[in-house]
Amino acid sequence: MEEVRLLGCWSSPFSRRVEMALKLKGVEYEYVEEDLVNKSQSLLHYNPIHKKVPVLIHNGKPIAESLVILEYIDETWRARYQLLPSDPYERAGARFWAKFISEQCMPTLWKACASSDGELMAEAVSHLARLEDELKGKRFFGGEAIGLVDLTAGLIAHWLPVIQEARGNDKLLITRESFPRLTKWSEEFCGVDGVRENLPDKEKMAAVFRMMFAPAMPNDPAKYVPKV
Amino acid sequence: MEEVRLLGCWSSPFSRRVEMALKLKGVEYEYVEEDLVNKSQSLLHYNPIHKKVPVLIHNGKPIAESLVILEYIDETWRARYQLLPSDPYERAGARFWAKFISEQCMPTLWKACASSDGELMAEAVSHLARLEDELKGKRFFGGEAIGLVDLTAGLIAHWLPVIQEARGNDKLLITRESFPRLTKWSEEFCGVDGVRENLPDKEKMAAVFRMMFAPAMPNDPAKYVPKV
Numbered sequence: 001m002e003e004v005r006l007l008g009c010w011s012s013p014f015s016r017r018v019e020m021a022l023k024l025k026g027v028e029y030e031y032v033e034e035d036l037v038n039k040s041q042s043l044l045h046y047n048p049i050h051k052k053v054p055v056l057i058h059n060g061k062p063i064a065e066s067l068v069i070l071e072y073i074d075e076t077w078r079a080r081y082q083l084l085p086s087d088p089y090e091r092a093g094a095r096f097w098a099k100f101i102s103e104q105c106m107p108t109l110w111k112a113c114a115s116s117d118g119e120l121m122a123e124a125v126s127h128l129a130r131l132e133d134e135l136k137g138k139r140f141f142g143g144e145a146i147g148l149v150d151l152t153a154g155l156i157a158h159w160l161p162v163i164q165e166a167r168g169n170d171k172l173l174i175t176r177e178s179f180p181r182l183t184k185w186s187e188e189f190c191g192v193d194g195v196r197e198n199l200p201d202k203e204k205m206a207a208v209f210r211m212m213f214a215p216a217m218p219n220d221p222a223k224y225v226p227k228v
Numbered sequence: 229m230e231e232v233r234l235l236g237c238w239s240s241p242f243s244r245r246v247e248m249a250l251k252l253k254g255v256e257y258e259y260v261e262e263d264l265v266n267k268s269q270s271l272l273h274y275n276p277i278h279k280k281v282p283v284l285i286h287n288g289k290p291i292a293e294s295l296v297i298l299e300y301i302d303e304t305w306r307a308r309y310q311l312l313p314s315d316p317y318e319r320a321g322a323r324f325w326a327k328f329i330s331e332q333c334m335p336t337l338w339k340a341c342a343s344s345d346g347e348l349m350a351e352a353v354s355h356l357a358r359l360e361d362e363l364k365g366k367r368f369f370g371g372e373a374i375g376l377v378d379l380t381a382g383l384i385a386h387w388l389p390v391i392q393e394a395r396g397n398d399k400l401l402i403t404r405e406s407f408p409r410l411t412k413w414s415e416e417f418c419g420v421d422g423v424r425e426n427l428p429d430k431e432k433m434a435a436v437f438r439m440m441f442a443p444a445m446p447n448d449p450a451k452y453v454p455k456v
Contacts, residue, residue, distance in 0.1 A: 065323075071319070
């Protein structure tokens with residue numbers, strides 16, 4: 001009997017992208033919510049290096065780092081739904097964009113939202129413009145169906161608008177006018193079965209982000225740069 | 229007729245790891261040295277997002293980002309030498325460590341060498357200790373033969389000692405006493421066919437690093453944090 005367990009956090013886009021992948025693949029799993037302020041022994045044991053969610057535990061063996069987990073899921077449950085294309089060149093393209101989103105877009109977007117710094121905002125916009133270009137003539141980053149890149153970009157579709165609103169930025173980065181393809185992609189992505197039921201409640205998230213960005217908050221929000 | 233071209237830079241560990249992979253796989257390729265101060269039209273055309281080496285061009289189609297290229301090489305020339313294991317769990321482990329080396333070790337090592345800051349040095353040592361642990365009972369990170377993780381860690385074996393010497397740090401991070409397994413691994417790794425002939429000349433490298441770390445240098449060496 002196969003045992004699949006996920007240590008996650010309801011508000012984490014990294015944890016949610018793994019849940020989406022499991023749902024798309026139709027893999028049954030047990031979900032364990034982690035309290036990141038008071039991490040469980042289980043989390044510290046299974047991810048001693050990063051001590052972060054998500055961690056997938058498959059038949060007792062842990063896998064950490066969301067992008068590594070997504071590739072593991074794709075290779076382990078091969079027959080059901082494909083997260084990466086079969087062709088090596090197309091796979092390389094998907095990995096390139098997933099890396100770009102994780103390592104360039106997400107940290108810049110987070111820092112830009114946290115600081116409202118003009119230069120960072122401009123950099124964030126230029127990254128988003130790259131993604132807008134990449135969507136040319138495509139429904140999803142993965143083509144006709146969502147794949148690794150779409151799951152990686154989930155933050156842009158669902159989390160970013162909430163963060164921006166909580167932060168009180170009056171100039172939203174993504175609008176129908178500024179990024180029509182990303183807007184359309186966001187709407188379609190959020191409606192896909194497997195994704196829709198894994199999008200955390202916006203009100204609940206907004207409360208968390210408002211607290212995080214409150215002026216009295218002793219911590220520097222820039223420290224919260226999400227890690228993949 | 230297959231055409232394989234690599235845009236690289238002789239001193240870059242990112243570019244060299246791709247050459248090593250091609251050599252291990254026995255793939256014939258044309259090497260094009262890039263002048264990173266005066267980038268070629270070819271580099272700007274084939275890697276418009278990052279404008280960095282290495283770029284592999286296979287039958288006219290470019291692939292950027294060294295780790296993405298390594299996976300592409302492994303998937304494209306399957307029959308000859310294996311960079312990643314076959315088992316999905318072991319593959320996930322290799323990807324985890326390659327990511328750890330690229331995203332945690334390398335930037336910290338670079339910044340620690342550039343600044344000689346005590347806290348950064350301690351962080352670098354703690355990262356190296358993780359790798360020392362991982363080598364327990366193994367000849368290479370990949371087991372009996374080198375693989376993706378070894379190629380990713382090449383900087384530690386060959387570049388780091390030169391950087392430290394050029395920087396004038398009297399306390400070398402890796403010695404036979406402090407990290408016996410990493411020392412042994414470094415020696416063995418540098419002797420492997422395919423690797424050996426792709427290690428840049430130490431004297432030539434030292435001259436570059438001495439210039440980079442010279443007090444009169446107007447640029448902040450921290451800016452040179454290597455990107456994968």
